[in-house]
Amino acid sequence: MKALHLEKIHPGLSIDCVVFGLHGDTLKVLILKLKKIDKWALPGGFVAATEAVDTEAARMLKDRTGLDHLFLQQFHLFGAVDRNKVSDIRNFVDQQIISAAEGEVLAQRFVTISYYAVVDYAKVQAPTPDYSSEFCEWCPLKELPSLIHDHREIIAKAYQVLKRDLNYQPIGYNLLPDKFTMPELQAVYETILEKKIDRRNFRRKMLSFDILIATDEVRTGGSHKAPILYKFDEQKYQAAMVGGLVSLW
Amino acid sequence: MKALHLEKIHPGLSIDCVVFGLHGDTLKVLILKLKKIDKWALPGGFVAATEAVDTEAARMLKDRTGLDHLFLQQFHLFGAVDRNKVSDIRNFVDQQIISAAEGEVLAQRFVTISYYAVVDYAKVQAPTPDYSSEFCEWCPLKELPSLIHDHREIIAKAYQVLKRDLNYQPIGYNLLPDKFTMPELQAVYETILEKKIDRRNFRRKMLSFDILIATDEVRTGGSHKAPILYKFDEQKYQAAMVGGLVSLW
DNA sequence: TCTTTATTGTGTCAATATGACGCAATTATA
DNA sequence: TATAATTGCGTCATATTGACACAATAAAGA
Numbered sequence: 363m364k365a366l367h368l369e370k371i372h373p374g375l376s377i378d379c380v381v382f383g384l385h386g387d388t389l390k391v392l393i394l395k396l397k398k399i400d401k402w403a404l405p406g407g408f409v410a411a412t413e414a415v416d417t418e419a420a421r422m423l424k425d426r427t428g429l430d431h432l433f434l435q436q437f438h439l440f441g442a443v444d445r446n447k448v449s450d451i452r453n454f455v456d457q458q459i460i461s462a463a464e465g466e467v468l469a470q471r472f473v474t475i476s477y478y479a480v481v482d483y484a485k486v487q488a489p490t491p492d493y494s495s496e497f498c499e500w501c502p503l504k505e506l507p508s509l510i511h512d513h514r515e516i517i518a519k520a521y522q523v524l525k526r527d528l529n530y531q532p533i534g535y536n537l538l539p540d541k542f543t544m545p546e547l548q549a550v551y552e553t554i555l556e557k558k559i560d561r562r563n564f565r566r567k568m569l570s571f572d573i574l575i576a577t578d579e580v581r582t583g584g585s586h587k588a589p590i591l592y593k594f595d596e597q598k599y600q601a602a603m604v605g606g607l608v609s610l611w
Numbered sequence: 612m613k614a615l616h617l618e619k620i621h622p623g624l625s626i627d628c629v630v631f632g633l634h635g636d637t638l639k640v641l642i643l644k645l646k647k648i649d650k651w652a653l654p655g656g657f658v659a660a661t662e663a664v665d666t667e668a669a670r671m672l673k674d675r676t677g678l679d680h681l682f683l684q685q686f687h688l689f690g691a692v693d694r695n696k697v698s699d700i701r702n703f704v705d706q707q708i709i710s711a712a713e714g715e716v717l718a719q720r721f722v723t724i725s726y727y728a729v730v731d732y733a734k735v736q737a738p739t740p741d742y743s744s745e746f747c748e749w750c751p752l753k754e755l756p757s758l759i760h761d762h763r764e765i766i767a768k769a770y771q772v773l774k775r776d777l778n779y780q781p782i783g784y785n786l787l788p789d790k791f792t793m794p795e796l797q798a799v800y801e802t803i804l805e806k807k808i809d810r811r812n813f814r815r816k817m818l819s820f821d822i823l824i825a826t827d828e829v830r831t832g833g834s835h836k837a838p839i840l841y842k843f844d845e846q847k848y849q850a851a852m853v854g855g856l857v858s859l860w
Numbered sequence: 861t862c863t864t865t866a867t868t869g870t871g872t873c874a875a876t877a878t879g880a881c882g883c884a885a886t887t888a889t890a
Numbered sequence: 891t892a893t894a895a896t897t898g899c900g901t902c903a904t905a906t907t908g909a910c911a912c913a914a915t916a917a918a919g920a
Contacts, residue, residue, distance in 0.1 A: 373623045374623050375624065413692065414690055415688060415691075436688060439688050441658070442664075473621065473624060473724075475722075528859070530775065544868085551860060560908070560910085565869085565870095582916070583917085584866075584868095584916070584917075586867035586915070586916055587867055587868040587869075588867095589867080589868060608859060609778055610779070611777065611800060794896085811879095811880090811897095815877095819877090831888090832887090833887070833888075834893095835895040835896035836897040836898075837886070837896095838897060
């Protein structure tokens with residue numbers, strides 16, 4: 363959480379990424395263990411003076427996960443005055459957990475623009491910590507440890523927005539493999555929404571959105587009927603991202 | 612668009628507000644005519660170092676419109692590198708439209724966090740220009756003049772998000788009077804969506820959301836049957852703001 | 861090879877929701 | 891007192907949804 367090249371950094375602004383990982387039927391969040399402080403943080407960083415904010419968010423995600431071309435959704439700017447909890451930082455300095463200089467940096471006011479992404483846990487070999495962190499961990503959403511600043515609030519908001527977005531946006535592109543089965547897609551929804559959906563009704567509704575193309579292949583391996591592999595109709599998928607899947611009025 | 616007290620301002624960050632006004636059946640946007648430059652701008656400003664970003668957005672809206680307690684929706688951070696179009700600014704300086712010092716300020720990189728609000732045009736007596744602008748105007752969404760920076764893009768995005776939000780959020784609170792009729796509420800939707808809705812089906816759906824309470828009063832004055840006055844069930848309205856009106860899954 | 865098990869694709873059906881519209885009631889005005 | 895305008899309430903055919911039945915089939919075990 364320290365600026366590397368302050369002179370080249372857009373001032374007062376940070377980026378935080380909430381990276382959701384689907385691990386079986388559990389939704390996890392990528393967090394980083396800080397080096398000196400006994401707390402965790404979201405992957406994030408600062409914006410180079412010469413780069414667009416969206417570009418920088420994508421770069422950070424790539425640096426941590428190795429993943430590229432992900433769907434990164436900007437969802438909120440957190441701009442409370444004491445969102446970095448200056449009294450906590452003073453305590454860290456008093457207890458000599460961090461140096462006075464480090465405390466000075468951390469006590470500066472930053473507003474943070476937050477992005478979320480949903481990634482395939484299996485595609486991320488080993489998340490890479492940044493200069494300020496020791497190691498990374500995928501943590502179940504329900505078992506978050508003590509987080510620095512307002513990062514717990516950021517994660518809560520990200521999860522709320524993600525669930526809301528499922529009501530009008532498709533999901534799965536660059537998250538599932540190019541070809542995937544209906545049960546695999548359903549698992550994405552069930553994991554995020556923490557809710558069982560009737561598989562026959564799920565199929566019917568999903569197909570009605572007209573964003574899937576059935577291939578002539580199936581996924582073998584299970585000791586049961588081999589499910590059909592689908593792919594996204596990229597055109598219609600993108601159209602649905604903009605125009606929404608359903609409209610009330 | 613110039614900082615008043617740079618030393619007390621959070622650096623590199625501005626706020627822009629897209630204030631939609633319902634004027635009969637037309638959706639208008641509040642814009643400010645700049646003093647020296649022959650362009651228009653969104654109401655906005657900078658964030659005091661001692662204030663939350665949301666608070667500052669509300670303050671700006673109150674300064675311009677006199678309106679308080681509005682629903683202000685933060686919707687996007689615009690963070691492109693050249694969103695202030697530095698080449699345009701250099702031209703203004705070259706043509707001596709603005710001073711070199713003013714050009715210097717305008718050419719600095721700022722990211723802007725944008726909010727939208729929908730207000731009752733009739734409640735705003737006379738919008739007040741700020742120090743950088745000559746006068747304000749409610750401009751129909753379809754007839755926007757030349758705007759500074761990326762403000763046209765900001766308005767387009769605001770309108771897109773507003774229409775999207777109507778699909779899962781209620782609208783009308785602090786926009787309509789405390790008591791309002793069903794046709795008045797419907798007009799809000801029709802004006803924003805630019806779409807006629809069957810009044811009988813609108814009523815049925817709106818009532819099904821269970822956020823309205825019928826009073827025992829009616830609105831007289833028209834030469835026709837007096838419509839019933841409704842008010843919002845504030846509890847359920849707020850719940851719908853968080854949880855959404857409908858859910859796909 | 862022949863079951864068995866697990867899970868998929870397809871389809872049914874009652875209940876509910878939606879879109880399009882009819883009609884009597886009622887308010888101010890002519 | 892009639893007229894015009896617009897509202898509240900209701901109908902009906904059609905579409906959508908939720909709950910569930912059943913045959914098909916891929917792999918594993920007997």
